[in-house]
Amino acid sequence: MAAPVPNVALTVADGALGISELSVEEIPVIVGTSSIGTVNVPIQFTGPSSKSLVDTFGYGPMVELAAYILAQGGKVVCNKTANTVVGTNSAVVFAGTGTSVITVTGTPFDTYDGIMTVLKAGTIGTTGIQIKVSLDGGESDTGTINLGTATTYAIPNTGITLNFAAGTLVLADKATRT
Numbered sequence: 001m002a003a004p005v006p007n008v009a010l011t012v013a014d015g016a017l018g019i020s021e022l023s024v025e026e027i028p029v030i031v032g033t034s035s036i037g038t039v040n041v042p043i044q045f046t047g048p049s050s051k052s053l054v055d056t057f058g059y060g061p062m063v064e065l066a067a068y069i070l071a072q073g074g075k076v077v078c079n080k081t082a083n084t085v086v087g088t089n090s091a092v093v094f095a096g097t098g099t100s101v102i103t104v105t106g107t108p109f110d111t112y113d114g115i116m117t118v119l120k121a122g123t124i125g126t127t128g129i130q131i132k133v134s135l136d137g138g139e140s141d142t143g144t145i146n147l148g149t150a151t152t153y154a155i156p157n158t159g160i161t162l163n164f165a166a167g168t169l170v171l172a173d174k175a176t177r178t
Contacts (some may be wrong), residue, residue: 028069029077032062035109042079045050045070055076059109059157062143086172087111089160089177100124101165104177109159116162118173124164131169133162153157 034149035058045053047070057063062078069076087108094102098118112135120130129147133155134140147153153162162175 025075027077029068029079030062030069031081032060032065032078032118033083034058034060034062034078034080035093037080039080039082042077044075044077046075047073058089059159061110064110070172092176093176094173095176096170098173099167100169102175103163103165105157105163106154107161109157112158112160112177114155114160114175114177116142116175117141118169118171119144121169121171121173122147123168124151124166128146129169 011102023112027044031138037057043056045066045133053063053066053070057080058064062080066076066078073131087110089106089108092102092104096118102116104114115134115138117132117134118129120128122129127146127148131145131147131153132141132143133145133153134142135158136154142155145153147164153164154160155162
């Protein structure tokens with residue numbers, strides 16, 4: 001014969017003090033990395049506007065998730081952790097007939113599936129070259145970027161810079177990461 005399973009009966013009394021039950025609202029806490037902000041200082045954000053979120057923590061995985069929750073009309077608490085592993089860039093894979101060697105520098109704020117596509121050909125350092133950049137494998141892109149006479153392009157809010165060596169870029173040339 002199996003041993004009986006013990007059970008417990010629990011009675012909660014308020015001691016006749018008239019204390020009502022607490023109402024606890026569930027607010028997600030996101031602990032993660034971001035490009036700026038103070039480590040281990042939790043801050044609550046409310047409403048669909050993420051402007052103060054970006055002002056406080058910059059960019060990165062924690063900020064992206066928090067912004068998504070806020071866009072749904074929720075509340076969120078963010079707590080930045082120390083960045084123990086610094087982001088790195090992978091080598092660039094070039095597909096096309098242009099002669100400019102493209103490299104990537106900087107410390108990325110997140111993981112990106114980057115694609116740079118040439119929209120208008122030209123010689124690096126002279127006006128006329130147009131490119132577009134996608135950070136999500138081509139699902140969306142920046143639209144047309146006029147490179148002008150620049151030999152670099154800092155992709156906004158990513159920590160990444162594209163560097164173009166002397167040479168040419170040809171229509172439909174693509175640079176991706178390995």
